[in-house]
Amino acid sequence: MNEVKTPKKNWLYYYTIVLLVIFLFNVLAMPLLNRRSVQEVDYGTFITMTNNKEIGQVQIQDNQILFTNKDNSQIYKTGIMDDPARTERLYASGAEFSSEIIEEMSPLLSIFLSWVLPLLIFIVIGQYISKKMLSKMSGGKDSMMFGMGKSNAxxxxxxxxxxxxxxxxxxxxxxxxxxxxxxxxxxxxxxxxxxxxxxxxxxxxxxxxxxxxxxxxxxxxxxxxxxxxxxxxxxxxxxxxxxxxxxxxxxxxxxxxxxxxxxxxxxxxxxxxxxxxxxxxxxxxxxxxxxxxxxxxxxxxxxxxxxxxxxxxxxxxxxxxxxxxxxxxxxVELPDLKGREEILKVHAKKIRIGDNVDFNKIARMASGASGAELANIVNEAALRAVRDGRKFATQSDLEESIEVVIAGYQKKNAILTSKEKLIVSYHEIGHALVAAKQSNSAPVQKITIIPRTSGALGYTMQVDEGNHYLMTKEEIENKIATFTGGRAAEEVIFGSVTTGASNDIEQATRLARAMITRYGMSEGFDMVALETVTNQYLGGDASLACSSETQTEIDRQVVALVKKQHEKAIRILLENRSKLDELAQFLYEKETITGEEFMEILNA
Incomplete structure (x- = not known):
């Protein structure tokens, strides 16, 4: 589209011109107008005028002497002579010593330059601005003073x-x-x-x-x-x-x-x-x-x-x-699976892309992404292809770009110790194993223990098969159990816990609290909304709308719900301890495994 713009000059433009004119007048014109002629005399004339008390002001410099007559109407100049008594004679004559001879102009010229000329300048500029404003008003283009009230549309x-x-x-x-x-x-x-x-x-x-x-x-x-x-x-x-x-x-x-x-x-x-x-x-x-x-x-x-x-x-x-x-x-909501696939195809037209790209699979992996994020995913895939020296983007480029948008770039210089690497392997396999053993959990797509710039030391990617607009109580509980699976694996294998589950804990707690306060899935509150959501399109901040006693009961039920699913995750891992060890060792060696590799070992 072509944008039509109308050039304009606001009030700041005109005031800048006025200040510039005044500045140039004072810097250039005033010294020229103030300058008076200096009459050069011999040193004898200076001594005679001193003795006759005819000197008004005197300034003794290194190479000359400047002095005026009594009424300061004329400036004289003479050279320097060796005269030790000069200062005493000047004091006796009543002369006034000055660091700079003051150059004064005539009163009429001073009034003209100080008052009349600036007024004339302002009147001329004011007439010019008035004519410009009147011409704009008569043309119907802009009747606002200096353009301050113009819409700028x-x-x-x-x-x-x-x-x-x-x-x-x-x-x-x-x-x-x-x-x-x-x-x-x-x-x-x-x-x-x-x-x-x-x-x-x-x-x-x-x-x-x-x-x-x-x-x-x-x-x-x-x-x-x-x-x-x-x-x-x-x-x-x-x-x-x-x-x-x-x-x-x-x-x-x-x-x-x-x-x-x-x-x-x-x-x-x-x-x-x-x-x-x-x-x-x-x-x-x-x-x-x-x-x-x-x-x-x-x-x-x-x-x-x-x-x-x-x-x-x-x-x-x-x-x-x-x-x-x-x-x-x-x-204008977040796109569904079909919408994400169409958006990816639209943006893929802007880059060179391989023939074997499965846009449906990429759309399923990018669940919850907005149109802007999908455009960013396609662009990241093109950038990755350029970095690898290829002429077109492939399926792997698009899959990796999704991980870049979700978790950030791989940290090449982050080196985990053998023990930390093993803990992260068991942590991520714990998530994947708990998810796979629950019937209503999304299939595992990819597991990696390569650190990312977002701070994650590893992650497990789950991908839904299709669109889901509703979630049952059992599905939410299974999701909470999956969040706790990483910490549960640490407890089962090492008998200790680490800080790696901080994000899992936050998500599990948020989901459990929403079940009780917003979804009516609690034991004692029935279908009562205890929480209101504000800014649903900007993060969905929630605030409780209940008494302090009810808040205490909410906290108790949230803790009980998360604890129950945590125990469920531990039970699943204990029942599949051998598979947990085998999968964690496999991930430890390869660092990144696909969902197919995971399920092949699990079902062997």
Whole structure:
């Protein structure tokens, strides 16, 4: 897409010119105007004027003497002579010793240069700025003082190289909603015939990296109408009222070019809930109020469709999200298995890739990845192929790039001792063995004990066979048991524990607490929500909403649940002790084994 920009000069530009003119005037012009002629006389004249008390100021330098007459109207210069009594004669004559002869100008010239000339400069520059502002106002382009209230919106026009809907994969429902908007802008008649009207605003919500901004760019690429793009943070100004002025200017431009689309990225920067507290951010609230009025006030915005994106929809003001303003909310969620496979294929077109790549397998390994992460995985695979001196990326490059995104690069200089290496081998086999012996656990894909830059000394990769939108209580319990399998193996084999299970403990505790407080899978609380989730698209922070006594009971049940699954993992490992030793020794020697190798030894 081609971006149309209008060059502008703000108030800082003009003030810089004024300061530069004054600086040059004082540095260059004033010394020239202040300079007076110096009359050179002989030393005898200097002695005569001294005796006659006709000297006003005197300055004795190394190679000359400067002095003035009594009224300081003339400067004289004479050479240095050997005259020991010179100082006494000057004191007796009443002369004033000075470190620098003060050069004064006439009073009229001083008034002209100090007051009249600077005023004339400011008047000339002021007339120039006024003419520029009047010409802009008459042209209807910008009526804001020095451009401070201008919206700065980027205007995109149709381009054959822009992003299209075909370039966005994995978000079929969102594309369907937005395709309807584009169709309405192209053919409004068929909608008006039946009495239907398009939504005034469409809110794109979802986690970071899922393609909200890319979808907006695709709308710009598909539509034959002007497309205004602006970030929510660009409305925030230091001066109160400037943000509201930018909103007015944005909608003024949009209405002039209607029908058109306005896209506001990260709208939560200006659309947060108004709490009504005294001393709040008046500038942000004024900006929000102006946006509410422009979207659905007394004066309609016919022909202007608003697109906005955010990953914090719960923080938006209810007046902004009500029908009549943002009528439609379009979730842009993490892609499912089919969506991940399509996204990988779209990004794989940008690189050279082998013919034997199984995108379905890569998509299953990248479970939970966003569109941006999948693009990063494909790029990492291409970079790995270049490092290895190959002309195209292979299946192994893509699989390794998934590990890079998940756990970081391999640490080439991290050398484990033999004992640490053996402990890590048993730890990772403990995870894999507990997972394999439970019917509802995902199959093991890969086990490695090569340290990674994320801090992991090893990891066990499990891959689901397909999409899973629900998890049963038994599946969650089995997952907790798998998390505890590494620590259980250390206890069974070495009779001691290490710090290597810290991340396992954190994940097992989080999952057990969610079972009790959010999923209603506890023994005594039944179907009661004891925890509320905020920022579901930004990490899903949770906060308890119960009494202190209930919190104590929650903690007791969490400990009991994790302990029960920990004991279950120990029992599984004791029952399969011989396989645990055999697999751990095999991993110790090879450092990385596949899921097929693991299952072959386990089932032998």
């Amino acid at each position: 980027k205007v995109y026009v149709k381009s054959s190289e822009g992003i299209k809907f075909s370039d966005v994969a994995g978000e079929d429902e969102a594309k369907e909603n937005l395709t309807e908007i584009v169709d309405y802008l192209h053919n409004p008649g068929k909608y008006k015939d039946i009495g239907a009207s398009m939504p005034k605003g469409i809110l794109l919500v979802g986690p970071p990296g899922t393609g909200k901004t890319m979808l907006a760019k695709a709308v710009a690429g598909e539509a034959n109408v002007p497309f205004f793009s602006m970030s929510g943070s660009e409305f925030v100004e230091m001066f109160v009222g400037m943000g509201a002025s930018k909103v007015r200017d944005l909608f003024k431009q949009a209405k002039e070019k209607a029908p058109c689309i306005v896209f506001i990225d990260e709208i939560d920067a200006i659309g947060k809930k108004r709490d009504g507290q005294i001393g709040g951010n008046d500038e942000r609230e004024q900006t929000l109020n102006q946006l509410l009025t422009e979207m659905d006030g007394f004066e309609g915005n016919t022909g202007v469709i608003i697109l906005a994106a955010t990953n914090r929809p719960e923080s938006l003001d209810p007046a902004l999200t009500r029908p009549g303003r943002f009528d439609r909310r379009v979730p």
